[in-house]
Amino acid sequence: MSRLGNLGARLYNGEVGYDFIGNRKIWYGVSILITITAIVGLAVSGLNMGIEFKGGAVFTTDEKPRISVSQVHETAVEASGHEAIVQELGDGNMRIQITEVDTAKANEVKTRLSDELGIPESKINADLVGPSWGEQIANKAWTGLGVFMVLVVVYLAIAFEWRMAIAALVALIHDITITVGVYALVGFEVTPGTVIGLLTILGYSLYDTVVVFDSLKESTVGITKQTRWTYSEIANRSINGTLVRSINTTVVALLPVAALLFIGGGVLGAGMLNDISLSLFVGLAAGAYSSIFIATPLVADLKELEPQMKALKKRILAKRAAAAAKGESAEDERDDARDLDGTPETAGVVVGQRGRSRGHGRTPGDR
Numbered sequence: 001m002s003r004l005g006n007l008g009a010r011l012y013n014g015e016v017g018y019d020f021i022g023n024r025k026i027w028y029g030v031s032i033l034i035t036i037t038a039i040v041g042l043a044v045s046g047l048n049m050g051i052e053f054k055g056g057a058v059f060t061t062d063e064k065p066r067i068s069v070s071q072v073h074e075t076a077v078e079a080s081g082h083e084a085i086v087q088e089l090g091d092g093n094m095r096i097q098i099t100e101v102d103t104a105k106a107n108e109v110k111t112r113l114s115d116e117l118g119i120p121e122s123k124i125n126a127d128l129v130g131p132s133w134g135e136q137i138a139n140k141a142w143t144g145l146g147v148f149m150v151l152v153v154v155y156l157a158i159a160f161e162w163r164m165a166i167a168a169l170v171a172l173i174h175d176i177t178i179t180v181g182v183y184a185l186v187g188f189e190v191t192p193g194t195v196i197g198l199l200t201i202l203g204y205s206l207y208d209t210v211v212v213f214d215s216l217k218e219s220t221v222g223i224t225k226q227t228r229w230t231y232s233e234i235a236n237r238s239i240n241g242t243l244v245r246s247i248n249t250t251v252v253a254l255l256p257v258a259a260l261l262f263i264g265g266g267v268l269g270a271g272m273l274n275d276i277s278l279s280l281f282v283g284l285a286a287g288a289y290s291s292i293f294i295a296t297p298l299v300a301d302l303k304e305l306e307p308q309m310k311a312l313k314k315r316i317l318a319k320r321a322a323a324a325a326k327g328e329s330a331e332d333e334r335d336d337a338r339d340l341d342g343t344p345e346t347a348g349v350v351v352g353q354r355g356r357s358r359g360h361g362r363t364p365g366d367r
Contacts, residue, residue: 038181053134193275201283
């Protein structure tokens with residue numbers, strides 16, 4: 001078995017682990033700091049909206065210009081009075097994108113480009129894009145996002161419980177905020193491809209969260225019938241048990257997206273790939289982070305507010321205190337060797353929590 005596979009088995013069995021729930025305040029603080037940075041970046045820099053949202057003109061040459069890309073960019077900016085995006089196509093032709101220009105201004109820019117590039121006007125194709133199309137895309141995206149959020153909350157509330165639905169919703173908002181903030185900070189252009197990528201990451205973000213929630217739901221059946229583990233400790237076991245699976249899923253998903261972003265967009269210069277790949281890359285990474293460090297700890301916090309969970313925690317702490325006073329481990333109490341469904345215990349405690357770590361699979365005959 002590989003080292004990673006062996007680690008996954010040990011995490012699942014409770015032989016090793018990290019106390020995610022116990023250190024949740026650290027991760028809450030990190031998330032708040034990242035979110036504030038994203039919001040500040042969005043407020044200060046704003047989003048670099050593409051031509052589909054602002055409207056403008058796209059000029060494409062049918063001949064290779066006699067000047068460089070930087071000179072074409074300078075000419076386009078001077079002629080239009082607006083920022084321009086210039087891309088050299090594979091055949092040496094140029095694609096010049098200028099926002100917020102009307103028909104009259106577009107004709108003037110086309111004439112100026114013809115003179116400076118040394119290309120007849122008949123060899124320069126001009127396409128005007130109105131902002132109304134981008135507005136329709138944006139409105140539909142917001143509508144789709146709202147419908148998705150409502151369906152997620154309803155489904156999780158039915159399949160699990162409302163606390164998990166609230167936690168998943170917070171995690172999704174967290175992921176979207178970070179992704180949008182990164183776009184504002186790096187200045188990448190926001191296009192319909194970006195919107196598609198943003199909507200796509202929601203499913204990936206939710207996947208890891210649901211996996212942990214499913215494990216948590218199964219592990220907490222009959223939790224009040226035992227006095228060994230609090231809800232937070234069982235939640236921590238669920239995170240550790242699915243940790244390697246979440247890492248593997250995220251890495252496999254990130255590899256092709258990273259190729260699109262860093263090789264396709266960076267090395268090969270295919271700038272349009274950045275529109276969708278950056279949102280996917282940031283969203284996938286943020287989704288894996290939030291499912292582990294935000295969603296499940298938040299569920300544990302909400303559950304610990306329940307009277308019955310408070311009472312359970314009080315009994316467990318009292319039992320541990322009594323065992324410590326006698327110089328024993330609470331887990332050595334034979335009269336309470338029962339698991340969550342009332343059968344002899346078969347699970348262990350995650351390393352990092354109070355008490356000795358015990359392996360998965362201990363049966364009454366092992367005592």
